[in-house]
Amino acid sequence: MYRPTHFKEDRLPVLHQAMTAIGLANLVTVGADGIPQASPLPLLLRADEGPYGTLYGHVAKANPQWRETPAGSPALAIFMGPDAYITPSWYATKAETGKVVPTWNYATIHARGPITFFEDADALLDLVGGLTDRHEGSRTAPWTVADAPADFIQAQLRGIVGFRLMLTSIEGKWKMSQNRPAADRDGTANGLARDGAAGVAALVRAGGAGVP
Template identity: 65%
Template sequence: MYVPPAFRETDEAAIHETMRAAPLASLVTATADGLLCTPLPLLLAPEEGERGVLYGHLARANPHWRAPALAESLAIFSGPDAYVTPSWYATKRETGKVVPTWNYVAIHAYGTAEFFDQPDRLLAVVTRLTGRHEGERTAPWAVADAPADFVAAQLRGIVGLRLPIARLEGKRKMSQNRSAADRAGVAAGLAAGDDGARRVAALIPEG
């Protein structure tokens, strides 16, 4: 990922927060037959290894897990993003020398993917993933709510993923390269938009 110095995110806590907040990631692997990409929810275990470990699962019928990788796999996490119109810039009124852009947060996690199909490990992964996404519901569903034989049959249809993170790249492009007046205009413009735009507005640096 191309990351100019002004947009480089190095704070590990902020990187992990973006990864946890992303409901769906993309796993990309280079193989002899070309690139393979699978969208899937991933769970971060920051306490494991030097940089943390990602867990998830794929359908057993998905050829992604069977294809030998030519290099590290890449897990892509997308954070808040929004279009930025030049009309919000003070510079537009001053010189007119402005163009549209896009503000966004992106995290790339690299590592060697490991796949497994032991029932106990699979059950642990799906239980943790379910707990993560059901935990805030007033009446959360749990894996144990389903019949044990049904769960066992479902587990036979998936393969687990464990990806120890070898390196992380973080990019937070939030108008840091613009003047304070331009940033203020972007923040105000985004704040008047939808929920996604307002999330980006809150990330625009002040001053």
Template identity: 60%
Template sequence: MYTPPAFRDDDKGSLRATIRAARLANFVTATADGPFATPLPLFLDESEGEHGVIYGHLARANPQWRVSPVGDGLAIFMGPDAYVTPSWYATKQETGKVVPTWNYVAVHAHGPVEFFDDPGRLLEVVNRLTDLHEGERASPWAVSDAPPDFVQAQLRGIVGLRMPIARLEGKRKMSQNRSAADRAGVAAGLASSERESDRGVASLIPS
């Protein structure tokens, strides 16, 4: 990921927070047949290794797991993002030398990829993913709510993914390269947007 120094995020707590907050990631592998990419819900186990371990699962019919990766895999986690119009910049009125851009947060996790189909390990991954995304519901659904034989049949249709994180890259592009007046204009413009996601980004613009 191309990351100019002004936008680099090296804070481990910030990087992990972005990973935890991302509800859907993109899992990418390079292979001799070309790149493969699959959108997946993934979770981070912070108790394993220096940077943690990424877990998830793919459909067994997905060819990505059958083709040996060349080098490390890549999990891409996107945080808040918003379009930035040059109309919000004070510089527009001063010189007119402005162009549109996009503000966003992204984390790239790299590491060796392991696929597995052991039923016990798969069930643990499915349980943890389910508990993670059902946990905030008033009446959470649990895997154990489904008949055991049905669950076992479903497990036969998936393959587990384990990726110990060898390297993390973080990027937080929030108008840090603009003047204080331009940043204030971006924050005000986003804060007045009808999009909830834009208003969330507004709070991340440094003053």
């Protein structure tokens, strides 16, 4: 990923927090035939496994991606945070020189590592339980896997394949107008707020610091 210095985000705790908050990622792999495939999937980060953490998820057994991806081959998980179109009309520079063009602000994380797949029922149950707890835990009456009949859950597990992505690198890019003058950033943040893009506006005001 192309990352000019002012857009780089390399702090591991920030990246981990953002990956967990975003939740959904596109899993990109390349088959033995050289054709790339991608699936949008909810992923579970276990930050204490390996130097950069390990991502877990599952695909439908009918999804050919897992069968066509060689075990141990490189994989990429792409997390996308908030994004928004930026009109040059928000820039103070527009009135001063007119030398402005539109752009797009966004936050993204590319997490890479070798991928392996598993079908062990106990490991799959642990995975779906972890994913469920991650997203249900803050609810007043959280649903748990144990709420469903055990035989029903076992049947569901037979229809999925789990994967493990032990991360060897994580790259973050927070493109949030850090390369613009202060007056342009102020105008951008105000414009974004008016347009309802509060998450992007907050990151612009923070100079790209923080978690999407």
